[in-house]
Amino acid sequence: MDRNRMFWASRRGMLELDLVLLPFLENVYESLEQEDKERYWALLDSEDQDLFAWFLKRTDPEDPELLKIVKIIRDNTGMQID
Template sequence: MSELSRMRWKCRRGLLELDLLLRDFLDHGYAELDADGRRCFDRMLDCPDAVLLEWLMGRIRPIDTDVAQLVDKIRSATTGGT
């Protein structure tokens, strides 16, 4: 299975909102990440859906600065940063 296929599978979540945000980023922003960014994205996807949703909706900020920067990139790529 290719890396992109594995990430696409891992982006499938239990919440439609997360599915849409993560799939959109995978299609429009993931390729721009360097190797560290891709590892961070993979690690981030191990977090519970409720936490991911809070981060991506901007309700709370991740403590890990690498994850926080990645969340900012995802939000900018998928929602225009709002």
């Protein structure tokens, strides 16, 4: 996916998600393995409410592939909420 398209797709309707996804995109995304980049692309198709719940560990995605990228984002964006 083109970097500009990914940037705009990472901008969400919730400021809280922008504060998680945009720094992740800027600081971590480029260092990901290709499979994890593809998981991130798939994650962008998720609903904002689901993303918010996943990042705050209220729930986890049922899809194990999405769970992998959610954990990477949690571990790299200060979302280590216990």
